[in-house]
Amino acid sequence: MKHRVISRKLVACIVFLVILVLLPIFLKSPYELHLLITIMTTSIAALGFRLVYNTGKTSMAQGSFVAIGAYTSALMVIRLGLSFWLTLPLAGLVAAAIGGIIGYPALKLRGAYFTILTFGLAEAIHLALLNGGNFTGGVMGITEIPSPVIVLPGQASIEFISKVPFYYLALALLVLTLVVMYRLDHSRLGRIFGAIHDNDRLAESLGINLGMYTTLAFTIACFFSGLAGAFLAHYVGVITPSSYGLWQGVYYLIYVIVGGAGNIFGPIIGTAGLTYLSRFLIAFGRYQLIIYGAILIVFMMFLPNGLLSLLGRRPTHFPGVDRIRGYISRSRE
Amino acid sequence: MALLEIQGLTKVFGGLTAVNKLDLTVSQGEIVGLIGPNGAGKTTFFNLISGVLKPTRGKIFYKGKNITGLKTNRIASRGIVRTFQATSVFPEMTVFENLAVAHHLQTKASFMGAIFDSPAAREDNRDIEQKTMSILDYMGLIPFKDELAKNLPHGHLRLLGIALALAANPELLLLDEPITGMNPEEVNTVMGKIEGLWEKGITLVVVEHNMKALMKLGHRIVVMNFGRKIAEGTPEEIQHNKEVIEAYLGTEEVV
Numbered sequence: 001m002k003h004r005v006i007s008r009k010l011v012a013c014i015v016f017l018v019i020l021v022l023l024p025i026f027l028k029s030p031y032e033l034h035l036l037i038t039i040m041t042t043s044i045a046a047l048g049f050r051l052v053y054n055t056g057k058t059s060m061a062q063g064s065f066v067a068i069g070a071y072t073s074a075l076m077v078i079r080l081g082l083s084f085w086l087t088l089p090l091a092g093l094v095a096a097a098i099g100g101i102i103g104y105p106a107l108k109l110r111g112a113y114f115t116i117l118t119f120g121l122a123e124a125i126h127l128a129l130l131n132g133g134n135f136t137g138g139v140m141g142i143t144e145i146p147s148p149v150i151v152l153p154g155q156a157s158i159e160f161i162s163k164v165p166f167y168y169l170a171l172a173l174l175v176l177t178l179v180v181m182y183r184l185d186h187s188r189l190g191r192i193f194g195a196i197h198d199n200d201r202l203a204e205s206l207g208i209n210l211g212m213y214t215t216l217a218f219t220i221a222c223f224f225s226g227l228a229g230a231f232l233a234h235y236v237g238v239i240t241p242s243s244y245g246l247w248q249g250v251y252y253l254i255y256v257i258v259g260g261a262g263n264i265f266g267p268i269i270g271t272a273g274l275t276y277l278s279r280f281l282i283a284f285g286r287y288q289l290i291i292y293g294a295i296l297i298v299f300m301m302f303l304p305n306g307l308l309s310l311l312g313r314r315p316t317h318f319p320g321v322d323r324i325r326g327y328i329s330r331s332r333e
Numbered sequence: 334m335a336l337l338e339i340q341g342l343t344k345v346f347g348g349l350t351a352v353n354k355l356d357l358t359v360s361q362g363e364i365v366g367l368i369g370p371n372g373a374g375k376t377t378f379f380n381l382i383s384g385v386l387k388p389t390r391g392k393i394f395y396k397g398k399n400i401t402g403l404k405t406n407r408i409a410s411r412g413i414v415r416t417f418q419a420t421s422v423f424p425e426m427t428v429f430e431n432l433a434v435a436h437h438l439q440t441k442a443s444f445m446g447a448i449f450d451s452p453a454a455r456e457d458n459r460d461i462e463q464k465t466m467s468i469l470d471y472m473g474l475i476p477f478k479d480e481l482a483k484n485l486p487h488g489h490l491r492l493l494g495i496a497l498a499l500a501a502n503p504e505l506l507l508l509d510e511p512i513t514g515m516n517p518e519e520v521n522t523v524m525g526k527i528e529g530l531w532e533k534g535i536t537l538v539v540v541e542h543n544m545k546a547l548m549k550l551g552h553r554i555v556v557m558n559f560g561r562k563i564a565e566g567t568p569e570e571i572q573h574n575k576e577v578i579e580a581y582l583g584t585e586e587v588v
Contacts, residue, residue: 180448188440188447188454195434198423205383205417206501207409207438216444 020171024164033163037235039272040170042248042255044177044228046267048221049252051181053261055217056197057107061118063248064125065222069095069229070239071129071136074145077234084148088230095226096219103218107211110200122246129241141240145233166235173231174268177224181264184220193217254296260306269307335394336361336505336536337382337413342391344377344560351377353560355391359505364537366551366568368544370580374560375540376418379507383415384408395505410438412504416494416511424483428474428493431482432465435500439464464500472496472526488519492526499530506530508539512546520546548572556580 027033049062073091076082082090106117129136136142147160148169160166184190192213195203204210233239251274252267259270274292281288303309337359344352352374359365369375380386382393384405393401400408423431440461442453469475472492477485482493491511498506511527512520524546531537541547547554548568556564556571558580564571571577 183448183450187450188437188442188457189444191430191434192437194426195423198425199421201385202417202421202423202497203434204405205385205409205415205421206435206497207406209404209406 017175021168024167030163033167035275037163037167037170039268039275040174041228041231041235042251042275043268043271044174045225045248046252046255046259046271047177047181047264048224049249050256050261050264050267051184051193051217051221052214053253053256054197055193055214056111056200057214057218058115058253059118059218059221060115060246060249060253061121061125062221062225062252063244063246063250064122065095065099065225066229066232066248067125067129067239067241067244068098068222069226070233070244071142071229072226073230074142074233074239075135077146078142078144084146084230084234085150088227091230092223092227095229096223099222099225100215100219103222104211104215107214107218118249119246122249126241126245136241139241141238141243142233143238145237145239147237148234160234166231170231170235173227177227178264180220180224185264189213189216251292254292256306257296257299257304258306260308262305263308266306266308273307334361335359336396337538338394339382340392340394342378342381342393343389344374344381344386345389351560352381352388355557355560355562357555357562359536359538361504361536362531362534364531364539364550364552366547366554367538367540367557368542368547368554368571369557373557375557376509377560378557379415379509379540382408382507383413409501409503412502413507414498414501414503414505415507416498416509418509418513422482422485422490422493422497425481427479427481428469428485429465429478431493432468432496432500433461435497436461436464438501468496468499471499471529473522488515488523491515492523495523495526495530503535505536505538508537508541510540510542512541512543524550544572 023036024033027036045062045066048065049059052059052062069091072094073084073087076087076090077084102121106114106121109117129141130139132138148165149160150158150165152158158165160169184193192203192208195206195208196210196213200210229244232244236243255270255274256267257270258274259268260266274295278288281291284291299306335358337357339355339357342352342355342357343350355378367375367378377386381388384400384403384407387402391401392399395408395411395413398411400411400413403411423434426434440447440457442451442457445451446454447457466475469478472495474489474492474496477489482490485493495508495511498508508527512523515523520543527537527539528550539547539551551568554564554566554568554571555562556574556577563580564574564577566574
């Protein structure tokens with residue numbers, strides 16, 4: 001007799017999701033909503049970083065792909081007159097394509113060499129956007145990016161004027177990202193990514209094509225970064241070459257290390273925790289960055305698997321096997 | 334039938350010639366022992382066959398096809414799998430998970446299928462589970478199946494290393510010092526397992542320093558020194574070969 005067991009984790013997720021959905025009803029402050037929107041969109045990019053990080057490659061360029069997504073969507077809407085709802089996924093695809101093409105040769109480098117290359121990559125993208133002339137708007141970037149509008153049947157439409165519709169869109173995008181990342185983790189691909197992370201030489205000797213899989217992870221990460229970028233372009237309304245770049249890449253690293261790379265919720269916890277912390281650290285002005293650096297070092301030394309590892313459970317490194325265990329127990333019923 | 338044919342294999346690193354014009358033929362169903370002092374080039378030789386290194390000169394043929402210069406994962410998919418000297422496992426995964434991922438070459442479902450849990454992916458998982466348990470059973474590792482690989486005692490790590498190579502479904506298995514550092518009891522166990530692999534039809538090339546063990550197991554012994562093949566023959570012939578004795582036997586390295 002087979003029956004579906006609804007796990008406690010799933011219930012917890014649903015409850016949390018309901019809370020998040022109902023939150024704007026009670027939370028009236030635009031600033032608080034803005035913080036949450038920022039946390040959610042940053043988490044999307046941080047989850048992309050995590051995916052690449054879990055194949056053993058630390059990429060500092062994810063912020064640049066947020067920028068690529070932002071510019072792509074803004075340009076397509078303003079210059080080509082396309083609907084935001086089309087340019088949103090397109091921006092993700094463009095970022096993914098560029099990521100795949102640049103990533104494939106880059107990912108042949110190992111360890112620190114790859115990371116150094118991504119520093120250079122981030123700078124190169126920054127320069128390309130800066131020197132894009134009329135195409136990218138140069139140093140001023142692109143302004144007056146229109147807010148999205150949902151056109152409903154029957155002449156009505158939902159305009160994105162207050163922060164509330166943006167909040168729900170960001171939430172939807174984050175949920176989408178989480179679902180995809182969860183499915184990846186719990187599949188054969190997740191096992192392979194983890195094997196490459198643990199011992200890539202061994203993985204290769206067992207028949208795993210390193211280039212293909214690391215490029216796949218990188219491409220998927222760039223897609224979601226592009227998605228986040230497209231959202232941000234139309235949320236903030238302005239995009240410049242310095243809006244998103246190397247610095248964001250560094251932040252994603254810190255958020256993922258602090259929250260924990262083992263679990264898909266780690267990056268969200270890291271992002272949320274440090275974003276709220278930064279409110280208090282604002283008083284320190286420029287020294288804020290030193291504190292972030294110190295936090296990163298402390299975590300890497302004493303809690304490399306992040307806050308989530310404090311829960312004591314083994315990180316869901318290769319939960320793909322849980323599927324297999326499920327078959328063992330179900331076949332015994 | 335010649336499974337592996339190596340012609341004039343040479344590898345030069347700057348000023349050092351690690352492997353020097355090596356010729357070797359391995360027939361299907363053989364167990365070939367490869368011995369030589371440390372630094373003779375044995376591991377470099379394995380690296381060349383398995384695609385970790387590209388030869389400077391020479392050719393490698395597998396089942397009649399030229400595989401020289403192919404990437405490691407392509408060579409593995411053709412049937413040549415090797416183990417590593419410093420035991421290679423996936424430390425942060427359990428023994429079971431280690432083996433599950435090693436079955437990669439035998440999965441059938443596509444990417445999207447794997448992500449979205451298609452029927453093919455589910456069948457893959459069932460298949461992998463069965464094969465994994467079977468190998469774990471053969472290697473005597475079932476009690477450890479949920480243990481993180483990094484926590485395994487040394488002897489079991491080597492067994493896991495061999496188990497992983499076995500999961501990749503090799504026709505030709507290159508074992509790099511499988512029993513180095515083991516006590517006599519462990520040696521017996523592992524050599525027994527290795528012989529069992531041969532009985533299953535896998536052709537073996539084994540690098541080892543333990544002469545006693547190789548003499549019992551190997552059909553043919555090849556001796557390397559300074560990157561060259563200096564002798565080849567049955568275990569008895571090798572033991573009485575003057576050059577080999579001079580270069581290698583009689584030193585403290587040999588058990």
